[in-house]
Amino acid sequence: MPTTPNAQNPSDDAGTPDTGTTGPAGGGTSLLTRKADKVDRLAELMGPRDNGTGGAGIWRTAFRRLRRSPMAISGAAIVAVFVLIALFAPLIAPYSATAQTWGGEVFPNQNIFVGPRAENWLGLDNLGRDQFSRMVIGARQTLLVGVVATLVGFGVGALIGGTAGAAATLGGRWGRTLDNAIMRVIDMMLALPTLLLAVTVAALIGASLTTVMLAVGIAQVPIFARLLRGAMIAQGNRDYVLAARALGVRTHRIALTHILPNSLGPVIVQSTLTLATAIIDAAALSYLGLGNPDPSFPEWGTMLADAQRFLSSAPQLAVYPALGIIVTALGFTLLGEAMREALDPKLRK
Amino acid sequence: MLRFIVRRTLQLIPTLGGLSILLFIWLQRLPGGPEYALLPDDATDAQRAQLRRSLGLDEPLTVQYVRFLRNILQGDLGTSLQTGRPVMEEFFTRFPATFELSVTAMLIAVAVGIPLGYLAARRRGGILDFSAVGGSLIGICTPVFFLAFILKVVFAERLGLFPSAFRLSPGLSRTDLSGFVILDGLRTGELDVVWDALMHLALPGLALASIPLAVIVRMTRASVLEVLDEDYVRTANAKGLHRRTVRGRHVLRNAMLPVVTAIGLLTGSLFAGAVLTESVFAFPGVGSFVYAATQTRDYPVLTGFILLIATMYVLINLLVDISYSLLDPRVRAQ
Numbered sequence: 149m150p151t152t153p154n155a156q157n158p159s160d161d162a163g164t165p166d167t168g169t170t171g172p173a174g175g176g177t178s179l180l181t182r183k184a185d186k187v188d189r190l191a192e193l194m195g196p197r198d199n200g201t202g203g204a205g206i207w208r209t210a211f212r213r214l215r216r217s218p219m220a221i222s223g224a225a226i227v228a229v230f231v232l233i234a235l236f237a238p239l240i241a242p243y244s245a246t247a248q249t250w251g252g253e254v255f256p257n258q259n260i261f262v263g264p265r266a267e268n269w270l271g272l273d274n275l276g277r278d279q280f281s282r283m284v285i286g287a288r289q290t291l292l293v294g295v296v297a298t299l300v301g302f303g304v305g306a307l308i309g310g311t312a313g314a315a316a317t318l319g320g321r322w323g324r325t326l327d328n329a330i331m332r333v334i335d336m337m338l339a340l341p342t343l344l345l346a347v348t349v350a351a352l353i354g355a356s357l358t359t360v361m362l363a364v365g366i367a368q369v370p371i372f373a374r375l376l377r378g379a380m381i382a383q384g385n386r387d388y389v390l391a392a393r394a395l396g397v398r399t400h401r402i403a404l405t406h407i408l409p410n411s412l413g414p415v416i417v418q419s420t421l422t423l424a425t426a427i428i429d430a431a432a433l434s435y436l437g438l439g440n441p442d443p444s445f446p447e448w449g450t451m452l453a454d455a456q457r458f459l460s461s462a463p464q465l466a467v468y469p470a471l472g473i474i475v476t477a478l479g480f481t482l483l484g485e486a487m488r489e490a491l492d493p494k495l496r497k
Numbered sequence: 498m499l500r501f502i503v504r505r506t507l508q509l510i511p512t513l514g515g516l517s518i519l520l521f522i523w524l525q526r527l528p529g530g531p532e533y534a535l536l537p538d539d540a541t542d543a544q545r546a547q548l549r550r551s552l553g554l555d556e557p558l559t560v561q562y563v564r565f566l567r568n569i570l571q572g573d574l575g576t577s578l579q580t581g582r583p584v585m586e587e588f589f590t591r592f593p594a595t596f597e598l599s600v601t602a603m604l605i606a607v608a609v610g611i612p613l614g615y616l617a618a619r620r621r622g623g624i625l626d627f628s629a630v631g632g633s634l635i636g637i638c639t640p641v642f643f644l645a646f647i648l649k650v651v652f653a654e655r656l657g658l659f660p661s662a663f664r665l666s667p668g669l670s671r672t673d674l675s676g677f678v679i680l681d682g683l684r685t686g687e688l689d690v691v692w693d694a695l696m697h698l699a700l701p702g703l704a705l706a707s708i709p710l711a712v713i714v715r716m717t718r719a720s721v722l723e724v725l726d727e728d729y730v731r732t733a734n735a736k737g738l739h740r741r742t743v744r745g746r747h748v749l750r751n752a753m754l755p756v757v758t759a760i761g762l763l764t765g766s767l768f769a770g771a772v773l774t775e776s777v778f779a780f781p782g783v784g785s786f787v788y789a790a791t792q793t794r795d796y797p798v799l800t801g802f803i804l805l806i807a808t809m810y811v812l813i814n815l816l817v818d819i820s821y822s823l824l825d826p827r828v829r830a831q
Contacts, residue, residue, distance in 0.1 A: 336516050340807055341769035347791060348523060348803060424638060431640045432773060436791045452643060459646050460654055470643045477638035485634075 207413075210490040220486030226479025233284060234291040241281035243268075246444045251276035261462040270468055273451075274458055282446040283468055289447035290427055290476065293361050297426035298419050300365025305372025306415060308334065312373065313380025313411070314403035317389070331377070334370045342367040346429055350438035357440040357447065364429045368422050375418055379411035386410075413491050420484035424477035431473055448472045501822055509811055516807050517569065520800055521562050569804065575797035579789060584801040588783055593676035594664050595782035597694070598775065599767045601702035606709035607760065614717025614756075615749065621722065629714055636711035641770050645704035645777035652700060659700050662779040666693050701778040705770050709763040716759045720752040727751075754821075761817040765810040 214220040233240060243249060253262050254276045262272040270279035312330040315323035337345065342364075349363035383389065384407060392402045431449035433439050440450050448469040455466035549555055568575070574584035617629040653661030660666060665678060671690045674681045682691035724730060725748060733743045768784070772791075775784030783802070790798035 332511060332515060336512055336519065336807075340803065340810065341766040343766075343772075344769045344803060344806060348799070352523060428638065428640050432642060435640070435642045435773065436788065438791065452640065456642070456646055459650050463650065466643065466646065470640065473640060473643075474635065474638045478634060481634055481638055 210487070213490040214486060217486045217490065219482050220490070223479050223482030223484075223486060226475060227483055230287060230476050230479060231291065234288040237284050237288040241278075241284040243278040243281045245277065245281045245285035245446050248276045249278065256458060256461075259461045261458070261465070263464060271464060273465055274455075274462070279465070279468060282451065283448075283472060286446035286448045286451055286469065287472065287476075289357070289445070290430075290449070290472070293357070293364070293430045293447065293449070294423045294426045294480075296361040297364040297368070297430065298422045300362060301368025301372050301422055301426075302415070302419055304366070305369040306376050308369065309373035309376035310380065310403075310408060313377040313384070314400075314407070316377065316381055317384025317407065318393075318399045318403055327377070331374075334373045337370040338374065342371075342425070343429060343432055346433055347436060347438065350433055350436075355438045355441050357445070360430045360433050360439050360449070363433060363438070364426045367429065368425070371422070372415060372418060376411060376415050379414050380407050383407045383410050414488075417484055417487045417491065420480055420487060424480035424484070427473055427477050427480075498822070502819055505815055505818055509815060512811055513808065516804070517566055518562070520804060521565050524565075524796065524800060525558070574801035574804065577790075577798050578795045579793055579798070584797050587786060587798070588801065588805065590676065591781060591783045591786055593678070594780060595768065595771050595775070595784055597677065597679060598698060598701055598705060598771060598780060598782060598784075599764070601698045602705035602767060602770075603709060603760070603764065605702055605706040606713050606763075609706075610710045610713030611717050611753075611756065614714040615721050615752075617714065618718045618721035618725065626718075629718065633711035633714040636707045639707065641704060641707060642773040642777055644707055645701065645774050648700045648704055649777060660697050661700075664694065664697050664781055665690070666697075669693055697780075701774045701780050704777070705767060705774045708770060709760075709767065712759060712763060713756060716756050717752065720755050721748060724748050724752040757820065758817050761813045762810075765806060765813055768806050768809070 250262065250268070250272050254260060254272050254274060256274045261274070262268065262276075264271045268278050268280060270283060273279050273282060308330060312327045312334075315330075316327035317323075319326060340348075345367040346360075346363035349366050350359045353359050353362065380403075389402060389406060392406050397406075427449070430439065430447075431452055434447070434449035434453040435456070437453075439453065440447055451469040452466055452473065455462075455469065459466050554561070572585050574588075576582065577584050577587050580587060613629050617626040620626055649661050652658050665671070669690060671678070671687055672681060672685045674684060678694040679691050682688065682694065730743060730747050733747045771782060771784030772787050773784070774780070775782045776788035779785065787798060787802045789795070790802070
């Protein structure tokens with residue numbers, strides 16, 4: 149993932165003022181029609197040019213460190229398996245996740261449950277549905293919740309934080325005032341625990357899957373906003389920004405093609421970590437009754453919340469989705485933490 | 498110093514003011530508005546209009562906002578839809594329980610987390626380090642309410658080691674002085690009450706401690722690792738200072754700064770976590786009351802809770818800032 153901004157990085161990293169001709173906005177001139185050419189172009193940008201500009205770039209060395217880190221590899225492996233299951237869920241699931249095919253065999257009020265057996269690998273849920281199929285299809289919903297929530301947090305947060313950061317570094321006195329005003333609001337939002345913020349949003353729009361995604365995403369907005377603003381301000385003092393200004397590059401161009409791409413690193417790392425938080429928070433919201441009200445629609449958070457009722461008699465119903473959530477969240481956390489370590493010079497040893 | 502504190506305190510006013518505006522807007526935007534939340538579904542339009550008038554909802558927004566703010570400043574957070582009693586009163590009667598629970602959780606987290614994080618850093622790469630880091634990562638990734646349920650089923654229902662619900666065993670007689678069970682018990686010498694209360698606090702306290710514990714372990718570890726690398730630690734060692742002096746005075750003290758900040762900020766999130774934990778253990782605190790409020794859409798309670806937590810959070814931030822400026826003169830100069 150961190151390789152995307154890398155394409156524009158080498159020249160900036162070396163401190164050469166980039167006048168915009170090779171920046172992402174100038175990509176129109178090299179609009180490639182064929183897929184293969186695109187890949188080649190990317191490889192070219194990432195490859196020898198890095199060495200040509202003297203030493204490996206920060207992304208490249210970070211990636212090399214990542215490949216050696218057992219934390220990153222196990223995290224990436226978990227994430228990869230999870231994403232594959234989610235993508236091919238309908239092909240993997242042996243039965244329907246919603247049909248109560250074995251409804252006649254399960255009687256929750258008499259404490260009769262069906263555990264794992266040859267035809268149902270993880271047994272049946274409280275309504276006689278195949279638990280394995282529900283877990284597989286649920287992975288898809290869970291990934292959807294995590295990704296959409298993160299995108300909401302990332303998108304809105306980056307917009308706010310990017311505006312504040314650009315205003316603070318390039319906007320002069322007026323810009324600093326704007327930055328101050330924006331950050332006051334963001335700090336206010338940061339003052340609330342994310343879960344509470346999510347509950348607030350969820351109470352406002354009513355219980356549904358969309359609610360969970362929006363609520364969890366909005367709760368992440370202040371974190372992303374602060375992060376991107378901080379990174380942009382840190383970049384704003386760098387020499388290449390000064391050089392670009394001296395060359396008379398227009399302000400919005402400096403902000404978008406010079407500072408922004410170089411500030412995205414921490415934000416991307418945070419997105420990985422947010423995916424984990426989003427999945428956990430979504431489960432908590434479901435438990436609070438603010439999640440998807442339709443229990444026939446499998447999603448790990450909802451499944452876990454529903455299964456709490458039978459925890460004493462059929463703990464496995466809660467344990468499967470809980471394990472799914474924990475392992476997946478762990479995967480994203482491991483990957484995110486490893487990325488953060490790889491990018492942070494302080495932690496390089 | 499005093500100027501710094503005064504300035505920081507004054508800076509709170511716009512923050513809290515802005516928060517009140519956000520909350521006010523939030524209340525305005527609630528689905529259907531309060532006349533739908535307050536009245537039964539089969540109420541007539543005339544009844545709704547009547548209620549709107551009596552609540553002053555037909556007045557201009559600015560007038561409504563000023564009244565909203567005045568009520569808050571007077572400590573009036575409205576009336577709970579569940580119980581019909583003032584929200585403030587409901588919070589106050591339940592606060593001691595949540596306070597005891599949060600303090601228990603924080604004590605567990607600090608007492609276990611700091612030594613564990615410190616030892617993990619000292620033996621970096623060892624088995625202890627690996628399990629501490631791995632354990633805290635798993636802790637962060639485990640939904641609190643699930644952990645609470647597991648603790649309850651295993652240690653209370655299956656093994657019967659701890660009570661599974663409430664704050665005290667039913668039927669236990671005690672002298673109520675302040676609502677703080679443990680404090681009262683210690684003052685009146687009713688040690689059986691103190692013991693009973695502690696047993697009831699153990700499981701929810703442990704569940705609630707999971708996330709702060711995980712965060713503190715990792716913060717301490719990272720911070721100690723950083724300090725161990727500092728030149729002054731090498732100097733102290735080179736001077737031949739006793740190992741214990743170096744570790745205590747040079748390493749731990751300096752490493753604790755970021756951890757103290759984290760502890761302050763975690764306290765705020767404890768109250769949010771209490772909503773999940775208390776509801777699992779039927780613990781009669783603010784959290785389970787708020788949990789019930791989310792189930793019944795008791796908006797005055799939710800608003801009040803958000804306002805209280807936010808205020809607390811902002812105040813804790815202020816305390817952290819002030820304690821930082823006491824410890825580090827550079828902060829004051831800014």
